[in-house]
Amino acid sequence: LSAPLLPSAPAALRSLPPPVTVGVLHTARLLHTTQQCSAPLPPLPEKGGEVRLGLIPEEFFQFLYPKTGVTGPYMLGTGLLLYLLSKEIYVINHETVAAACILSVIIYGVKKYGSDVAAFADKLNEEKVAKALEVKNETIKDLETAIEQEKKEQWRVEGRSYLFDAKRNNIAMLLETNYRERLLTVYNEVKKRLDYQVAMQNLKRQKEQDHMIQWVEKNVVQSITPQQQKESISKCILDLKALSKSAQAAV
Amino acid sequence: MAGRRAAVRAIDWAAFAERVPPNQRAMYNALKTRSDALSARLAALPEKPPAIDWAYYKAAVAKAGLVDEFQKKFSALKVPEPVDTQTAKIDAQEQEAAKTTAEYVQASKARIAQYEQQLQKLRSMIPFDQMTLEDFYEAFPETRLDKEKYPYWPHKPIADL
Numbered sequence: 001l002s003a004p005l006l007p008s009a010p011a012a013l014r015s016l017p018p019p020v021t022v023g024v025l026h027t028a029r030l031l032h033t034t035q036q037c038s039a040p041l042p043p044l045p046e047k048g049g050e051v052r053l054g055l056i057p058e059e060f061f062q063f064l065y066p067k068t069g070v071t072g073p074y075m076l077g078t079g080l081l082l083y084l085l086s087k088e089i090y091v092i093n094h095e096t097v098a099a100a101c102i103l104s105v106i107i108y109g110v111k112k113y114g115s116d117v118a119a120f121a122d123k124l125n126e127e128k129v130a131k132a133l134e135v136k137n138e139t140i141k142d143l144e145t146a147i148e149q150e151k152k153e154q155w156r157v158e159g160r161s162y163l164f165d166a167k168r169n170n171i172a173m174l175l176e177t178n179y180r181e182r183l184l185t186v187y188n189e190v191k192k193r194l195d196y197q198v199a200m201q202n203l204k205r206q207k208e209q210d211h212m213i214q215w216v217e218k219n220v221v222q223s224i225t226p227q228q229q230k231e232s233i234s235k236c237i238l239d240l241k242a243l244s245k246s247a248q249a250a251v
Numbered sequence: 252m253a254g255r256r257a258a259v260r261a262i263d264w265a266a267f268a269e270r271v272p273p274n275q276r277a278m279y280n281a282l283k284t285r286s287d288a289l290s291a292r293l294a295a296l297p298e299k300p301p302a303i304d305w306a307y308y309k310a311a312v313a314k315a316g317l318v319d320e321f322q323k324k325f326s327a328l329k330v331p332e333p334v335d336t337q338t339a340k341i342d343a344q345e346q347e348a349a350k351t352t353a354e355y356v357q358a359s360k361a362r363i364a365q366y367e368q369q370l371q372k373l374r375s376m377i378p379f380d381q382m383t384l385e386d387f388y389e390a391f392p393e394t395r396l397d398k399e400k401y402p403y404w405p406h407k408p409i410a411d412l
Contacts, residue, residue, distance in 0.1 A: 043381040129379045136373060143370045150359045150366075157352050159270030164345045165260050166267070166286055171337050172259050173289040178333045180296040187300035190325055194303070197312045 054107075262286075 050058035056073070064072045084090040264283060271279040303325070309318045376390050388395040396406035405412065 125380075132379045136376070136379075140370060140373050143366045143373070147363050147366045147370075150363050153272075154356055154359055156270045156272055157355060159267065160345075160348050160352060162262060162267040162270065163282075164341055164348070166262050166282060167341050168338060169259050169262060170286055170289055171335065171341070173286075173293050175333045175335060176259075177289070177293050177296060179330070180293075180298065182330045182333075184296065184300050186325075186328060186330060187303065190321060191303060194308050194312065194318070194321060197314065197317060198308070201311070201313055 052058060052061060056077075061073050064076070068075070085092070268279065305318065305322050308321075312318050372390075377386065379387075382390070398406055401407055
């Protein structure tokens with residue numbers, strides 16, 4: 001998981017040119033005068049040393065302060081300048097004018113647009129650093145998720161006992177089912193045979209009864225002679241006449 | 252009757268389902284449906300078949316020794332229990348699974364250690380705006396430009412730009 005990640009991280013970082021390290025060496029920073037170096041090196045200072053008039057470092061003024069007070073270095077500078085001019089050690093010629101014009105333009109430009117240019121350069125730097133930082137953070141996050149995933153997989157694997165328990169349960173259930181089915185089959189077969197015997201007997205008895213009834217009926221019908229038939233018919237007619245008389249009376 | 256019931260352990264299907272990875276979910280569902288079908292079948296069958304009413308049959312059947320013979324043979328009958336052939340295989344599978352699991356867990360732990368190491372290195376890095384180029388090359392040795400192999404700028408094959 002991390003192997004494809006790592007080449008991408010430095011590939012992104014490789015495309016960035018290295019950030020610009022700003023600043024003049026502060027005297028507080030160790031110079032490499034000896035072989036030993038306190039690693040990691042202390043970070044580079046954010047700002048350069050203090051200067052006055054853009055040229056003269058602050059340490060000079062501090063150096064002269066005890067002897068000459070606040071105005072000392074300025075007096076020194078003015079005196080020096082006047083000396084150079086009056087003694088014509090520095091000769092004023094056309095180059096002086098050119099220098100004055102050029103310097104004034106340069107100073108005007110720097111004073112007006114210096115901070116903007118500095119901000120723009122800083123922004124470029126910031127973007128590079130931010131991109132590198134993002135890559136680093138993303139790599140960290142990916143590694144953490146990878147670790148979590150691995151732990152989760154380990155936890156998952158611990159549950160394998162469930163699987164085998166389920167399989168064994170299935171087997172046990174199958175065996176039990178099979179056994180019960182066998183018992184049931186035995187019972188059903190025996191019962192069927194016994195029921196068959198009983199049903200056979202019942203059927204035989206019923207058939208015998210039916211046959212007997214039929215035989216008795218047949219004999220009775222046979223035994224009715226024609227003489228008896230005539231007598232019974234005339235009796236019926238008499239009965240009917242009597243009934244019809246009584247029925248008429250009722251209506 | 253005592254030996255036949257191999258203990259049917261209650262399975263926590265919910266906890267089981269939690270541990271199933273998403274790519275094996277179909278297999279888990281198949282197993283579950285099969286288990287449920289089996290337990291339904293088991294529950295539908297009575298544990299013991301109903302008892303046969305011998306007295307009634309003795310009174311009903313006319314033939315003399317039939318019912319007695321049936322009764323004798325019935326009570327003497329022993330239904331054989333089905334033989335368990337598969338549990339041994341399951342146990343063997345379980346042993347194998349335990350072994351592969353141990354291997355996998357070990358490999359996983361090695362991977363975790365690797366990740367942890369990289370994480371440590373990344374976390375203990377100095378912030379980028381305090382790095383010099385040398386520090387950067389130390390932290391990410393892959394970015395170091397090989398000036399011996401490619402002596403001319405850009406010190407790496409053009410394809411890698």
